[in-house]
Amino acid sequence: MADPEFVAPRRAGILDVAARAGVSRQTVTRAMNDMPGINAATKQRVLEAARELHYRPSRFGRGLVTKVAPTLGLIVVDLTNSFWAELASRVLDAATRRGWTVLIAESAHGGVAAASSLVGQVDAVFGHVELDDSHIEEVFGSMPLVLFDRSPESQSRATIILDFGSAIQAAIEHLLVRGRQHIAMLDWSLSSRRSWRAEQFAAEMTSRGRDPRVLLTHTDADPDLDAARGAAEEALHLWPDTDAIVCFNDVVAIGVIKQLTESGVDVPDQIAVVGMDGLALGLVVTPELTTLQLDFQAVADLAVDLVIQIAEGQAPVRGPEVHRSVTPELTVRRST
CATH class of the missing domain: 1.10.260.40 (lambda repressor-like DNA-binding domains)
Incomplete structure (x- = not known):
């Protein structure tokens, strides 16, 4: 608010x-x-x-002069990752319906240079930017910008915040009701610190008087199935009595299910598995994945509307007024 x-x-x-x-x-x-x-x-x-x-000229003024549609720059991490591919598809749809074209850059294949290259080619930017606030100002200047999945300071740039707090509470409650006593989380982070998702998990477990078991994998890349399988093996070595695993995202969860199944561990009878994000992939794995479902279309519509408002001068470039939250919901399937 x-x-x-x-x-x-x-x-x-x-x-x-x-x-x-x-x-x-x-x-x-x-x-x-x-x-x-x-x-x-x-x-x-x-x-x-x-x-x-x-x-910066308004998109209407520029459009009247140049007769071309305004362009949105979309920064994702890696389109081979299902999360970013699904988000990109929804952003393309949302932008096209509003008369904008989209130019995509992958930060995994260019880093800061990829973001910088967009600035001279687009009218506004939305996406995941791994820069601190001062470097964001250096790279983007006055460019209309909406950041994705970032914890904003009071006067930082416009941001779409993924608030997993209530969904994580619901997931833990669901597991406890089903008799799970030893719940661990497999976290993933590009820094040496726990993710915000893991912090929320740990806080909720602590508030319930439970041991907040969090295994952090620190890497310079998004998680893949092989890395997730290794993390599952390590977690069970650390905590052999684990009977439920909450995962940083659905890709990690699918890797965990694969590792458990090949090790002869029954999912969910012996160990329940919960993912986050709600990727379509969760419906094709066996058993189907219980997940914290993110509405990708809602995220895309919210982000595109916000960045257009900023580009048109109808909203400020920074501050609480342009910090928006999206709350995922628990979707229960057969993995729990």
């Missing part, structure tokens, strides 16, 4: 640039869109004024 005392700073408009450069509104339009009928010195003065004011 937005802070009632928060007042978003006004974004500079075309008239501000015109006043700074000492030219007309029409001259600013010509300079910003590289049109003829303006001399080089005047054009340079306008561009410098725009840069100083962090001004």
Whole structure:
């Protein structure tokens, strides 16, 4: 919920640039869109004024001049990962329905360079950006930007937050009701710290007087099936009495089910398994995966609407007003 005392700073408009450069509104339009009928010195003065004011033309103004649809830059980690492929598909759908085209970059294949390359080619950006706030400002400047799955500070950029808290509570309650006493979590993180999902799991287990068993795999890549199988083996070595495993995501959960099955452990009779994200893959594994279901279409629609509002000047670029949450829900299937 937005802070009632928060007042978003006004974004500079075309008239501000015109006043700074000492030219007309029409001259600013010509300079910003590289049109003829303006001399080089005047054009340079306008561009410098725009840069100083962090001004970007509205998508409507640019569209009227260039006759092209505005473009959304989408940053995902890796399209070979089912999570990012599913999200990308839904964002493409949401953007197309709103008259935008989409250009995709993978951070796994380019890092900061991949994000930077988008800035000069698109009108706005949505996606997963592994940079701190200061570096985000350096890379994106005044570009309309919505971050994904990030814990925002009060004045940080617009963000879509995945709030797994209530769904994790529901999953733990579901496992306890079904008689599970020794629940572990397999966590995954690109840093040396636990993920926010694992922190919520540990807090909920502690609040119930239970041992918060969390095994963190620290890696520079998204989890795959082989890595998940190794993590399952390690967890059972650490805690042989484990009778339920909550996983960082569905890919990890599917790897765990594969490892348990091949080791002769019955799922769910001996060990129950819960995933997170709600990928379609969870329906083709045996047994079908209980998961914390994320509504990918809702995420995509929320993100695209928000980034368009920012691009059109109808919402600020940062602050509580542009921090939005999506809450997954527990979907019970045969793996528990």
